[in-house]
Amino acid sequence: xxxxxxxxxxxxxxxxxxxxxxxxxxxxxxxxxxxxxxxxxxxxxxxxxxxxxxxxxxxxxxxxxxxxxxxxxxxxxxxxxxxxxxxxxxxxxxxxxxxxxxxxxxxxxxxxxxxxxxxxxxxxxxxxxxxxxxxxxxxxxxxxxxxxxxxxxxxxxxxxxxxxxxxxxxxxxxxxxxxxxxxxxxxxxxxxxxxxxxxxxxxxxxxxxxxxxxxxxxxxxxxxxxxxxxxxxxxxxxxxxxxxxxxxxxxxxxxxxxxxxxxxxxxxxxx
Amino acid sequence: xxxxxxxxxxxxxxxxxxxxxxxxxxxxxxxxxxxxxxxxxxxxxxxxxxxxxxxxxxxxxxxxxxxxxxxxxxxxxxxxxxxxxxxxxxxxxxxxxxxxxxxxxxxxxxxxxxxxxxxxxxxxxxxxxxxxxxxxxxxxxxxxxxxxxxxxxxxxxxxxxxxxxxxxxxxxxxxxxxxxxxxxxxxxxxxxxxxxxxxxxxxxxxxxxxxxxxxxxxxxxxxxxxxxxxxxxxxxxxxxxxxxxxxxxxxxxxxxxxxxxxxxxxxxxxxxxxxxxxxxxxxxxxxxxxxxxxxxxxxxxxxxxxxxxxxxxxxxxxxxxxxxxxxxxxxx
Numbered sequence: 001x002x003x004x005x006x007x008x009x010x011x012x013x014x015x016x017x018x019x020x021x022x023x024x025x026x027x028x029x030x031x032x033x034x035x036x037x038x039x040x041x042x043x044x045x046x047x048x049x050x051x052x053x054x055x056x057x058x059x060x061x062x063x064x065x066x067x068x069x070x071x072x073x074x075x076x077x078x079x080x081x082x083x084x085x086x087x088x089x090x091x092x093x094x095x096x097x098x099x100x101x102x103x104x105x106x107x108x109x110x111x112x113x114x115x116x117x118x119x120x121x122x123x124x125x126x127x128x129x130x131x132x133x134x135x136x137x138x139x140x141x142x143x144x145x146x147x148x149x150x151x152x153x154x155x156x157x158x159x160x161x162x163x164x165x166x167x168x169x170x171x172x173x174x175x176x177x178x179x180x181x182x183x184x185x186x187x188x189x190x191x192x193x194x195x196x197x198x199x200x201x202x203x204x205x206x207x208x209x210x211x212x213x214x215x216x217x218x219x220x221x222x223x224x225x226x227x228x229x230x231x232x233x234x235x236x237x238x239x240x241x242x243x244x245x246x247x248x249x250x251x252x253x254x255x256x257x258x259x260x261x262x263x264x265x266x267x268x269x270x271x
Numbered sequence: 272x273x274x275x276x277x278x279x280x281x282x283x284x285x286x287x288x289x290x291x292x293x294x295x296x297x298x299x300x301x302x303x304x305x306x307x308x309x310x311x312x313x314x315x316x317x318x319x320x321x322x323x324x325x326x327x328x329x330x331x332x333x334x335x336x337x338x339x340x341x342x343x344x345x346x347x348x349x350x351x352x353x354x355x356x357x358x359x360x361x362x363x364x365x366x367x368x369x370x371x372x373x374x375x376x377x378x379x380x381x382x383x384x385x386x387x388x389x390x391x392x393x394x395x396x397x398x399x400x401x402x403x404x405x406x407x408x409x410x411x412x413x414x415x416x417x418x419x420x421x422x423x424x425x426x427x428x429x430x431x432x433x434x435x436x437x438x439x440x441x442x443x444x445x446x447x448x449x450x451x452x453x454x455x456x457x458x459x460x461x462x463x464x465x466x467x468x469x470x471x472x473x474x475x476x477x478x479x480x481x482x483x484x485x486x487x488x489x490x491x492x493x494x495x496x497x498x499x500x501x502x503x504x505x506x507x508x509x510x511x512x513x514x515x516x517x518x519x520x521x522x523x524x525x526x527x528x529x530x531x532x533x534x535x536x537x538x539x540x541x542x543x544x545x546x547x548x549x550x551x552x553x554x555x556x557x558x559x560x561x562x563x564x565x566x567x568x569x570x571x572x573x574x575x576x577x578x579x580x581x582x583x584x585x586x587x588x589x590x591x592x593x594x595x596x597x598x599x600x601x602x603x
Contacts, residue, residue, distance in 0.1 A: 016412040098383055125412055127532075128391035133347055133379035142463035143347040145376045161467060166372045168284075169471040176463040227388030227425030231406060233418045236551050241563075243575060247583045256582055257592035260564055261600065263580060267562045269484055269508060269541045270600065 001054040001155060003045045003116045004105055006135070007073055007081075008035040009066040010125040017235075034069040037120025041183040043190045044150060045118050046077045052153055055079045055112065059104055061089060061097065067206040075193040075201035082108065086211040091223035094126070098134030099220045105139065107214050116160070117180040121146055132182035142179040148186045275308035275364035278427065280354075280377070281326060281334075282369050283316050285344070290439060291369040293329040295432060297440035298396060300330035302365055302405070305398035311335055311363070315350055317343040320450070327448040329440055335361070337453045341462060345373050349462050351380035353455035358385055363427045365405055367396070370431040378431050388422035389429040394555070395419075396430060405430070410532070410555060435480055435536045435559065477511065477527040484510030484541045487530055487557070490517040491546020491567065491586060498523060500587060501545065504594045507601070513537065515553040531556035543593075545586040549574025566590065 011030045045056045058073045058081030060066050070081035084104055092100065105114055117139070122129035129145070136143030146164045151172065153160040158177040163170050165184050193201070211218060219225060250256050264270060279299040282289040292312075299310045311333040312326035323334040337353045358366065358381070366381075368374035370392045382389040395408035399421070405428040408419045422428045479485060486505040492498055498512075505512045513530045514523070530537055532552040542560035547553060549565075549572055557563070558577060565578035566586045575581040582589055 011412075016415050094379070094389060095382055095386065098379075126391075127411065128379075128389075129375045130379035130382065130389055130391055133351075133376050134383045136347065137351060137380045137383040143376075143380065144464060145347065146372055169469055171469050172467040174465045174467050179463070227386070227422045228390060228420050229423060231419040231421050233411075233416055236410065236415070236417050236554075241577055241579065243578050243581045245575075245581045245583070247581070253584070253588045253592040254596070256584070256589060257596040260580060260582070260593055261596045263562065263564070264508070264541060264597070265600070267541055269562075270597065 001048075001052060001116075002109075002112045002114045003048060003054050003056045003118060004108060004114050005038070005042045005045045005056060005058050005073065005078065006101060006117065006119045006131075007038045007042060007058050007060050007069050008120075008123050009033070009060065009062045009069045010035045010123055016125075032065070032068070034072060035120055035123045035125075037122055037124070037183065037185060039120070039190050040185050040187050041118040041120045041181070042073050042076065042078065043188045044147070044181070044183050045116070046191065047188065048116070048150060048153060049077065052155060054115075057081060057108060059101060059108065060084065061092075061100060061104075064208070067208075070206045071201045071204055072193075074204045075198045076191055077197070081206055083206050083208045084214070085208050088211045088218055088222050091226060092221060093226035093228045094128055094130040094134060095227060096221055096225035098131050098138055099225065100214070100216065101131070102135045102138035103214050103216055104209065105135070107209075113178075115158070115177045115179075117141075117178070119180065119182045121182045121184050129182070132180060136180040139178070139180065142175040142177070144173050144175050144179065145182040147181045147183045149188075275303075275306045276361065277303040277306070277308060277310050278358070278363040278366040279310065279312050279331070280366070280368040280374065281312045281314040282371060282373055283314070283319055283322075284373070286316065286319060286322075288322060288325065289369065289371070289434070291371065291432075291434035293439045294434065294437040295367050295369060296326065296329040296331060298432070298437050299365075299367060300440065302396065302398055305400075306364065306403060308364060309333065313354060313357075315342050315353060320452075323450050324447075327446045328442045328444050330446070332448050333451060334448060335451050335453055337455055339455050341455065341457060341459050344466055345377075346462060346464050346466075347376055347380050348464065349455070349457055350377055351384070352457050353453075355381050355384040356456060357453045358427065366427040366429045368429075368431045370433040374431050378429055382429055385427065386425055387427050387429045388420075388425045389431075390420045391431050393430045393432050394436060396432065404428070410551070415551065433536050435538050472527070477525075479511050479513055479528060479530065479537055480535050482511035482513075482537060483539050484508050485513040485530065485537055485539045485557070485560070486510050486543045486545075487513035487515065487547060488518060488545050488586075489515040489547030489553070492518065492523075493546075495523045497587070500590045500594070504543070504590050504597075507594055507597045507603075508541070510541070515547045515550070544574050544578075545590055547574050548572050549577065
């Protein structure tokens with residue numbers, strides 16, 4: 001059985017800010033991490049490997065230094081990985097990204113057929129959750145999103161049963177393989193690497209595929225292949241509100257409470 | 272040339288139409304008027320046709336209905352195929368969906384066969400008066416940055432919008448429109464997933480998105496024991512307990528109570544926030560509140576800046592005092 005995990009290297013979103021004067025994104029000094037949702041997808045793949053036996057391959061698109069996240073995955077138990085790296089991929093939006101990744105998965109499948117593709121629910125730098133279903137559409141395979149656990153897998157029937165977290169409950173779905181899953185954080189706890197595996201992974205030489213290595217129509221990649229364009233970026237607006245600072249004039253909690261309850265009553269909330 | 276069309280996905284679960292569909296319909300009407308075009312609702316499911324007229328009441332001119340047993344419950348492949356096919360046929364200018372589990376999944380799956388540009392989780396949608404392009408503004412990088420996105424040539428211009436961000440337009444039963452029935456080309460044998468069962472959440476009675484009054488606690492609450500003061504105030508106000516993310520991460524409250532980017536968007540008449548610093552992740556979920564009261568011991572807490580009434584102080588002094596005052600006014 002062959003599992004492919006799409007693993008993205010992302011800037012640590014909590015550290016990204018806008019330069020208030022230039023209006024550009026300040027990325028300098030922002031650390032790169034493996035997208036947390038994708039790490040849960042990896043963990044889910046490793047659990048399937050432990051239980052049913054499988055080869056787990058990592059697929060990452062990004063700059064040369066993104067090999068770091070593949071090495072980390074290998075230290076945790078992934079068997080191999082590929083970095084997709086080419087200037088032609090720069091500026092890809094979700095449409096172009098799903099195209100490049102789907103083509104790469106097809107190529108990986110030429111060597112050994114892929115049964116399950118696992119993606120994180122979304123990436124923390126974009127928060128879109130669009131790429132997973134997009135890859136699924138392109139591969140024309142079964143898609144189940146927001147997976148919080150794989151209940152069972154039948155290697156002979158080539159099906160698996162997953163639980164999906166939705167707004168008002170959990171949906172249990174049976175899917176034919178090949179299938180693409182997007183995985184929620186609640187699915188599992190990510191394991192730690194053993195020290196020998198960690199040291200071993202540093203030596204792993206990550207194969208790099210450029211646009212020429214994958215069958216790609218360059219018009220569908222990078223900025224050229226991305227219909228969405230950014231008009232402008234700006235800091236989040238502050239709500240324009242005249243805040244009445246109650247404590248500027250009153251300090252006794254009982255008096256503060258009286259004033260606030262007056263306002264609550266005026267709003268009709270004491271009826 | 273036909274009029275530019277704005278399409279709105281009418282999201283239904285087990286035949287019940289989600290309110291967000293009408294929120295989007297209101298926005299769709301506005302965008303269509305700016306474009307000099309028409310609004311169409313897209314209603315997909317099984318035995319749902321009777322509900323199509325609701326779409327007119329909220330502003331639709333047309334409703335495309337695809338009614339088929341294979342579409343009884345949401346499946347990515349089945350819905351994406353059916354809807355992408357009719358979109359290829361009728362070529363809408365704009366296509367909006369809710370940023371719900373279903374809408375995010377479906378929009379991603381449809382955008383690829385259409386080659387469309389798609390922007391997730393928009394907070395502002397407007398037609399640029401000069402170019403007539405849809406300007407789509409959304410938070411990125413966990414809300415630290417806002418970006419305005421547009422699509423020059425690819426159509427439709429697709430966007431998802433989170434529930435409860437927009438008001439539901441007034442329902443007008445005198446409005447009418449046309450139903451256009453379409454079909455899907457997939458049969459059950461073509462569809463590669465099947466629902467085994469659906470397990471509704473226990474305690475699904477917590478529906479913070481519809482609450483008129485939300486009393487929210489954050490990191491400043493500290494622990495489960497301390498949450499009592501929040502719960503007591505919620506009880507006397509008949510409100511719902513909400514929280515920011517740290518309380519969910521700490522296992523003090525389930526996700527159903529979380530307000531904000533990775534939680535729920537609320538539009539209550541009254542919001543009281545205590546011990547919440549006011550990271551933008553939380554603020555985007557509560558800024559639609561009518562009356563906002565914020566209590567924080569840190570005078571620099573960002574949430575105080577979005578409050579109508581701010582209190583710098585200890586929530587364990589102030590909240591019980593409010594509870595006591597309400598009890599005495601209610602005579603209990």
